[in-house]
Amino acid sequence: MSPTSDSLLTVADGCLVLSHRLSEWMSNAPTMEEDIALGNIALDLLGQARGLLQLLGAETGVTEDELAYFREPQEWRNPLMCELPNGDFAFTMLRLLFVSAWLAEVWPTLSGDAVGVAEKAVKENAYHLRHAASWVVRLGDGTDESHQRMISALGALWPYRGEFATDAWHVRIEPVLTEATVPLPARDAWTQRSSADGWHTEHLGFLLAEMQSLARAHPGAQW
Amino acid sequence: MTADVVKAWDVLETVPDPEIPVLSVVDLGIVRDVVESEGGRAVRVTLTPTYSGCPATEVIARDVRAALETAYDTVDVVTQLSPAWTTDWMRESAKEKLHGFGIAPPSGRVTLPLLDVGAPTRCPHCGSDRVEELAGFGSTPCKALWRCTSCREPFDYFKKH
Numbered sequence A: 001m002s003p004t005s006d007s008l009l010t011v012a013d014g015c016l017v018l019s020h021r022l023s024e025w026m027s028n029a030p031t032m033e034e035d036i037a038l039g040n041i042a043l044d045l046l047g048q049a050r051g052l053l054q055l056l057g058a059e060t061g062v063t064e065d066e067l068a069y070f071r072e073p074q075e076w077r078n079p080l081m082c083e084l085p086n087g088d089f090a091f092t093m094l095r096l097l098f099v100s101a102w103l104a105e106v107w108p109t110l111s112g113d114a115v116g117v118a119e120k121a122v123k124e125n126a127y128h129l130r131h132a133a134s135w136v137v138r139l140g141d142g143t144d145e146s147h148q149r150m151i152s153a154l155g156a157l158w159p160y161r162g163e164f165a166t167d168a169w170h171v172r173i174e175p176v177l178t179e180a181t182v183p184l185p186a187r188d189a190w191t192q193r194s195s196a197d198g199w200h201t202e203h204l205g206f207l208l209a210e211m212q213s214l215a216r217a218h219p220g221a222q223w
Numbered sequence B: 001m002t003a004d005v006v007k008a009w010d011v012l013e014t015v016p017d018p019e020i021p022v023l024s025v026v027d028l029g030i031v032r033d034v035v036e037s038e039g040g041r042a043v044r045v046t047l048t049p050t051y052s053g054c055p056a057t058e059v060i061a062r063d064v065r066a067a068l069e070t071a072y073d074t075v076d077v078v079t080q081l082s083p084a085w086t087t088d089w090m091r092e093s094a095k096e097k098l099h100g101f102g103i104a105p106p107s108g109r110v111t112l113p114l115l116d117v118g119a120p121t122r123c124p125h126c127g128s129d130r131v132e133e134l135a136g137f138g139s140t141p142c143k144a145l146w147r148c149t150s151c152r153e154p155f156d157y158f159k160k161h
Helices: A003-023 A033-062 A063-068 A091-108 A114-140 A144-163 A167-179 A203-217 B003-012 B056-068 B091-101
Strands: B031-036 B044-049 B073-078 B133-136 B144-148 B153-160
Touching: A003 A033, A003 A203, A003 B153, A033 A063, A033 A091, A033 A114, A033 B133, A063 A114, A063 A203, A091 A114, A091 A167, A114 A144, A114 A167, A144 B073, A203 B144, B003 B044, B044 B056, B056 B073
Parallel strands: B044 B073
Antiparallel strands: B031 B044, B133 B144, B144 B153
């Protein structure tokens, strides 16, 4: 695949894997409104991933389903942050902020056929970013308990920013963290290695096992 | 526009949005082009989806095909992503229909980058302008949940997008 396809696959896989994680909140979110919100965001991300996987599949003559359901973990290119287990609500919302801030940088740069997906996604993503930022501020600048949990989430997520944390990304997220009254971590702190060479956390295999099981048990099934 | 293409548009006027049946696909502004060929026996319709992951998209394509097959031998339904759909493409009369259906229509036109999704100007139940947001997301991707502080009723707001 061309370098452009590689970077498109990173976006497609990032959207799909995060969509799956968010869908795990269905019926478990703290409030019904938040259940609906995370479901809607997951749906947007799923649609964005499908749009890109259709384009990538067309290049090599495979379907979006083959790419989604029949690739092994080593073949996925999502940023590691997207595959981490949901943790608590603070972790989920801070991750959504970080990933949405990355996508806000990425969508406007896509070219060719991907522009059709990006034009729509950039508006949807802006709304996700706003939603995540409002929760990060509410929890960070909330009770002692929620403040501590946001600090814990930041500590857990910060080492995974390296695959997409540009200066522009930092400029997007730092004001939110400041408003959330959590200490800003160093931009040059240590960060995890990239998934670009096929290395993943142990969590992706379990996620894919669940996501792919139906399609693998019934290859070619239509519903 | 030939008389026959008018026929295709007339058929499309009868295809409702599956989630908001008070609106047709034409009201929504998702029908971007209608072209006839083979002396009016074949028709090709271009649709632009509302939201990336909206589950209604595939149902709409199916419904459009089924409706047109009553009037044409060959029906081709194609999806066009760019330019992306915007609520600006919704008919003004559709906004009145939404209001009558109990959904506050999108307020104002979209400017990019999209920084906010607007706010309902009045409650679709009692007409009061005393409204507040309950949740940014609602029962479908295109809606948010609001409530009126005059009549106390909750209602959907069709987000500016």
